[in-house]
Amino acid sequence: DALHELWQFKNPVLLEAGPGRTLSVLAMQHPDRRDGGDAAAVSSIRHHYENQSDVEVFCHGIGRLWLSGAEIKWDTVPHGGRRRRVPLPTYPFERHYYWIEAKSGSSKKSQEPDPRAENSGLDNWFYVPTWQRTPFPSEIHRESRQQDAFWLIVADRYGGGRCLKAKFDELRLAAGFVCFGEQFVHRLDDSFELNPGSLDDYLKLFRELEGRVEGSINIVHLGSVKRDDKKTAYSPCPVNQNFGFYSLLQIAQAIGERNVSIPIKIGIISNRIHEVTGEERLDPEMATVLGPCGVIPKEFPNVQCFNVDLPDNLAIENLPDEMVAAILSEFAGPHQSPVVAYRGRYRWERRYEQVKLPKAVLPGTPNEQTEITRLRCGGVYLITGGTGGIGLAMAKYLARVCQPRLVLTKKTPFPDKSTWRELLTAGDTPARIVKTIQALLEIEKLGAQVEILVAESSDREQMQKALDGVFGKFGTINGVIHAAGIVRAGLIQAKTKETAESVLAPKVYGTMILFDLLKKANLDFLILFSSITSVSTPYAECDYSAANSFLDAFTYFANAQKRFHTLTINWPGWKEVGQLTELETLPGVEAWKQAALEKAIATEDGLEALKRALNSDLKQVIVSPESLDHLLEQSRVPFDPAMYLSRIQDGRRTLPRQGSQKDGSEQPSNEVEAALGEIWSSVFGLERIGIHEHFSHLGGHSLLAMQIVSKIRSLYQIGFTLREFFEAPTIAQLGSVIEARILAEIESLTDDQARQLVSHQ
Incomplete structure (x- = not known):
């Protein structure tokens, strides 16, 4: 009121x-x-x-x-x-x-002030990552042990880290130790063992910690540290992500479900991820941890994260005392950059520096246009995800400048080339198919030969068959553009492993497979399409940021192999084509897409950026029409849900329901269902919602679920999580869960508590 x-x-x-x-x-x-x-x-x-x-x-x-x-x-x-x-x-x-x-x-x-004005003109859009030498925090803060914090050491996949726990004990720091195993166990030595792929095990761990932690928690996470192994080919091993990316994801989910509000700092310790000196041995597989490292603090304001990449020659069990002290000191204060590397006796922080990529004008071309010197006239080029908006834009450009033979892959079936013209005149051909066929015919009209192959980039067998077909027909491949990818935005608390895997698969596993299958190819270039989200790590894009962080790290690993030139381009959104344009607007976040499109780049500018980037010898190029300093500054501002959630529509609206029941079974049957109906109606902006209507069928997503859960907690004063909400996605199911929860709490009251409760009513 x-x-x-x-x-x-x-x-x-x-x-x-x-x-x-x-x-x-x-x-x-x-x-x-x-x-x-x-x-x-x-x-x-x-x-x-x-x-x-x-x-x-x-x-x-x-x-x-x-x-x-x-x-x-x-x-x-x-x-x-x-x-x-x-x-x-x-x-x-x-x-x-x-x-x-x-x-x-x-x-x-x-x-x-418009930050884009600072970057007016495409000449100012290009950045590269750099490393700046900085003092160790221990050199600035003499006392940095945080005696009031509880330290939790999460072992590496091999069980390493007990030596670190022993050193913490010597310093009289309250500390616990967790190693990975088959199931949750609280051992006699007060250490813990858990299954890295089980959220329930992480929930049990935080339940155990609640009784012994009062001030804050510092987590030293070693799951991303790798040792030498016997594998010869660089092929994907998805289970390894359990020790890094998924472990961090489930730690965050457990923090949310247990409603842990005390300050938490997570130090993500890794090795072999970052190229700083150019002399490191690299292994980018665990670089996916940089996604949750950046996104977790945006979704959980009481949590801070940072990454420290150790020298490869230091074993976790043999860390010198000064290295342990350095790691401890990282927890003492805020970081200007959340990504840090130790190399030799020095500490380095990742920064970004603007570079000028000149427009390379080739004399003798029409109007002295800028073209790519690495392109061959009539060359053979493979584009994964080639029938997507950006893939087709790239194919059209190649057709115009070098009349190539193009092989475009897509993961779902597509009509045979012989039927394309017939399908254009058929009245029942889906609009999306018609649009793609029209684009392909236009590309062929420009002088290119186009082949469409159905192959999922993360399926080794399908990609092997596709590449065998290309080599069999054309005898060679001159260049590859790996543009396959998918965005599935959603809160960490509502993120499932299946959803995250679908995002990681094309960029992480697909890149590994492609690189391994092309080990004998004499390519002129391999271009990996990353995203600026690996730099800004935005809210609700934990898995997408992780997948692109892998691509950023992979380019340095690939170039170190000296097989062919590999370039990663971190793209912003594109206005006319691509996933941003095709993204369906979710209820409640309509304003987000419009704001993103306002910052996106035109296709013409994207193609010009591609030319300049590939004409350089850089390994990674970040394209940002917005000042990158401003973008990073904005990314550090505490998240405000009101920025993402549009206002409730003017007046409630009534939508037609297919198959809605008229026998009254959709009406609330008790006070709890009636109250929940009001909550749902206010969040969706609908006049009436049936008690059996599914949350997702109404267009629901995690941001709207977050509002409903918050209102339920406030109304009934009970602990209730996003995961519990998604397990009961209708008003009727939700009502049963809440009624059972309320009854259980009432039954747990003593007689005195019950009399006191009644006396207050």
């Missing part, structure tokens, strides 16, 4: 007088928010796990209030110490607007 009255004001400014932003976020998601106009929510006190100065947060809040039009009584500010006024350029510090007024309907964001 209070929020209902509050939203009767027009353009209100909400000041949260308490730690964090919880109340502000809830207020901004209230159904009556649409009546409030252009509102602003300002927090005044940091949450206990935020590493910011209290004064900085408070002053930032005052600044936002002032910008929002609130009157600030500056004369009441404490006058301790000497003060002086500093005039701003061209006008005094007064309460006046000097902005160009935005058009009606535009947001306040339009008044902010």
Whole structure:
């Protein structure tokens, strides 16, 4: 009722007088928010796990209030110490607007400087990763052991790490040890064993820790450390991801399900992932951990993550004392970069540097156009995922400049080439097939010969058959563009292994298979299509960021083999083609796609970026029309769900339901179902929802599920998780679960507690 009255004001400014932003976020998601106009929510006190100065947060809040039009009584500010006024350029510090007024309907964001203006012109879009030598935190913070924290050491896949636990004991640090095994066991020596692929085992682990941890938890995760093995071919071994990527994913899921709110830092220790000096032995398989390393802190504000890549010549069981001290000190303070490498006696942090890739003009070409010097006229080029939007754009470009023989792979069946023209005139051909056939015929009209092969890039047998066919027909392959990939955005807490595997498969396992099968090929180039998400690690893209982080690391491994030039390109979204354009807009996040498309690049610019990148000898090129410094700065800002969730629609809407029942069975049968129906209706913006309608059939996704779960917790004051919600995805099933939970809690009350409860009603 209070929020209902509050939203009767027009353009209100909400000041949260308490730690964090919880109340502000809830207020901004209230159904009556649409009546409030252009509102602003300002927090005044940091949450206990935020590493910011209290004064900085408070002053930032005052600044936002002032910008929002609130009157600030500056004369009441404490006058301790000497003060002086500093005039701003061209006008005094007064309460006046000097902005160009935005058009009606535009947001306040339009008044902010456009970071793309800093990168105006394609010449300024290119970046490369670099490494900067920095001091060890132990050289800055003399006392960095955090005596009040509980240290949890997660062993490597071989059981290594007990020596590290012994050193922690010597330092009198409260520490536990976890190794990987078949099932959860709490051993007599107080160590733990768990199955790395079992979420239930991680839940049991955190349940055991709840009784012994009071302050904070520091996790030293060694699952990404590799030792020498006997394998000769670089082929995928998906089970290895259990020790790194999936272990971190399930640690985060357990933190969420157990509702652990104390500060947690996860130090992800690895080796062989990063090329810093150029002399390392590389193995990029475990680079997928960089995805959760960046995304977990965005979805779990009480968790911080960082990666330390160790020198390959140091065994975990024989780490010198100074190395242990260095690792300990990494937990002491915030990191400017979450990706760190130790090489020799020095510490390095990953940075990004802007580079100029000139437009290579070839004399004698029409209008002296820029073309790729590595291309051969009539060459044979393979494009995986070639019938996707970006794959077809690449194929069309190649057809125009070198009239090649193109082999495009796709993972699902496609009509035989002999039927294409007939299918164009048939009335029942699916629109998507028609669009693809039209594009392919246009490519052939430009002088290319096109072959379509059905092959899943992560299926070794299918790819072997496809490559054998190409070599059998054309005798060679001159270049490969690996563009296969899939995006399946979703919260970590709702992420299943099957979903994550489908995202990892084409980019991680597919790249390994392709590289191994091409070991005898004399390629001019191999291009790996990565994404800028491996740099920004955005919310709800843990697995996609992980898959692209692998590609980023793989390019350095591949070039170290000196077989052929390998280039990874980290693309932003494309406006006209590609997964972003084709992505179906999910209910509640319609504004996200529109914002992403505004930052995306045109196809023409993408092709020009490809030319410049491949004409260079760089191993990795990041393409960003937005200032990368600004992008990274924004990626570190605490996540606000209101940014991703669109406002409830003006007025409830009623959608037609196929097969809806008219016998009353869709109506709520009790108070719990009625209350849940109201919650679902408010979240979806629908007037009525049947109690047997499935959450996913309504267009539900994890962001909407998060809202429903939050409202259930608040209404019934019970512990309830996203996983439990997805196990009961209808109002009827959910009602039964909640009723059982409430009854169980009532039955657990003592007589005195029950009488006290009744007396308060």
